[in-house]
Amino acid sequence: MKKSNSFYGYSLIMAFFMLFLGARSQLTPYFYDRTCPNLLNIVRYEVEKAFFKEIRMAASLLRLHFHDCFVNGCDGSILLDVSDGEKVSFSNLNSVRGFEVVDDIKRAVEYECSGVVSCADILAIAARDSVVITGGPTWNVLLGRRDGFVSSKAAANNSIPSAFDSLYNITSKFKKVGLDVTDVVSLSGSHTIGLARCAAFNNRLFNFEQTGRPDSSMDEHMLFQLQLLCPNVSSYSADLDSKIGNLTTPLDRDSPIGFPTNDFDNHYFQNLLNRKALLSSDQVLLNSYETKRLIQDYSISTDRFFDDFAKSMVKMGNISPLLGSRGQIRKNCRRVN
Ligand code: HEM
Ligand SMILES: *[C@@H]1O[C@H](CO)[C@@H](O)[C@H](O)[C@H]1NC(C)=O
Ligand SMILES: *[C@@H]1O[C@H](CO)[C@@H](O)[C@H](O)[C@H]1NC(C)=O
Numbered sequence: 001m002k003k004s005n006s007f008y009g010y011s012l013i014m015a016f017f018m019l020f021l022g023a024r025s026q027l028t029p030y031f032y033d034r035t036c037p038n039l040l041n042i043v044r045y046e047v048e049k050a051f052f053k054e055i056r057m058a059a060s061l062l063r064l065h066f067h068d069c070f071v072n073g074c075d076g077s078i079l080l081d082v083s084d085g086e087k088v089s090f091s092n093l094n095s096v097r098g099f100e101v102v103d104d105i106k107r108a109v110e111y112e113c114s115g116v117v118s119c120a121d122i123l124a125i126a127a128r129d130s131v132v133i134t135g136g137p138t139w140n141v142l143l144g145r146r147d148g149f150v151s152s153k154a155a156a157n158n159s160i161p162s163a164f165d166s167l168y169n170i171t172s173k174f175k176k177v178g179l180d181v182t183d184v185v186s187l188s189g190s191h192t193i194g195l196a197r198c199a200a201f202n203n204r205l206f207n208f209e210q211t212g213r214p215d216s217s218m219d220e221h222m223l224f225q226l227q228l229l230c231p232n233v234s235s236y237s238a239d240l241d242s243k244i245g246n247l248t249t250p251l252d253r254d255s256p257i258g259f260p261t262n263d264f265d266n267h268y269f270q271n272l273l274n275r276k277a278l279l280s281s282d283q284v285l286l287n288s289y290e291t292k293r294l295i296q297d298y299s300i301s302t303d304r305f306f307d308d309f310a311k312s313m314v315k316m317g318n319i320s321p322l323l324g325s326r327g328q329i330r331k332n333c334r335r336v337n
């Protein structure tokens with residue numbers, strides 16, 4: 001019939017139009033299929049190389065993507081070497097790492113597909129590969145982000161949640177970038193891998209919240225071990241202070257790490273329920289009914305945790321990407337072209 005034919009034709013035109021628009025206005029897993037078909041293999045190879053050199057690097061790369069996305073969206077801003085940039089912000093200084101590995105990945109990618117792949121996308125792929133290589137879930141990484149021009153210490157101070165934030169403040173910072181309470185809990189499950197410095201948790205060890213006593217919510221044996229690792233810094237010189245501040249311990253204590261490739265597990269949530277949270281920001285996740293409920297769910301179901309985690313990672317990767325002709329494709333991740 002004529003009428004339905006023309007309706008069919010119209011639908012087809014609309015579909016093409018929307019496809020065209022879609023390709024320009026949102027991220028897609030196929031973004032580099034024609035311009036850099038081997039991209040995923042190149043990145044995975046470089047992540048594996050870095051991981052076998054230093055197991056912790058998987059954690060460090062995952063965290064880089066998080067800290068990138070929370071400040072001006074996932075735009076590679078954390079990678080820029082500029083004065084008063086994100087690298088020297090409160091949560092990043094002496095803390096975030098992995099920049100040399102990102103340089104290596106970028107170099108390998110540029111060698112094969114010059115000027116095509118953004119540093120922001122490299123961080124997103126490397127984060128996924130880091131989760132997979134440590135035994136976590138996989139997901140399709142959406143691509144097509146472009147790199148930003150600015151990196152701001154002040155913006156990072158304001159938007160990256162800190163280890164000393166309340167649950168309300170952490171949740172607020174997630175809400176500001178479009179993430180919800182489930183994302184807070186599932187993504188905190190990243191702390192199933194990696195290390196933290198004494199400086200990030202010694203507030204709990206001797207004089208918690210001006211009480212003159214340690215945080216009573218911490219397991220006593222764990223407290224004892226941590227007090228030995230990070231002695232009360234007030235009695236040391238400033239230089240020694242920061243040396244102690246730099247000492248590290250696993251975020252997820254006693255996780256079965258004998259076989260390091262199977263370390264991304266739900267043991268972190270079991271620890272939370274057993275008074276073995278390391279950071280204050282981990283401990284406070286028990287402070288609301290909703291978050292505690294999720295912790296209980298994840299602690300008994302790896303599938304629940306992995307499903308939610310993968311979904312939340314995709315959501316996080318969608319924070320305010322620069323699309324189309326906005327931003328640029330950096331040649332060197334450390335500086336704008
Ligand atoms: C919920 C709020 C969060 C807070 C307050 C927080 C805070 C921290 C802190 C203080 C450290 C230790 C840093 C140091 O000692 O130098 C850390 C490490 C880490 N964080 Fe988080 N984090 C949060 C959420 C996340 C999210 C969403 C991810 C990833 C999606 C993540 C991934 C990691 C990883 C993998 C490490 C270990 C890094 C390494 O060993 O190099 N964190 N985090
Ligand atoms: C951000 O945090 C750093 C490190 O703690 C601090 O020195 C600085 O005053 C803060 N800077 C801005 C611009 O907010
Ligand atoms: C702590 O580690 C950072 C690198 O992460 C380094 O720049 C700093 O010098 C270290 N501090 C001390 C006192 O060792």
Ligand SMILES: *[C@@H]1O[C@H](CO)[C@@H](O)[C@H](O)[C@H]1NC(C)=O
Binds near residue numbers: 164169
């Ligand atoms: C929460 O955020 C407010 C506003 O930025 C700040 O004044 C307060 O110190 C924060 N409190 C905690 C415990 O995180």
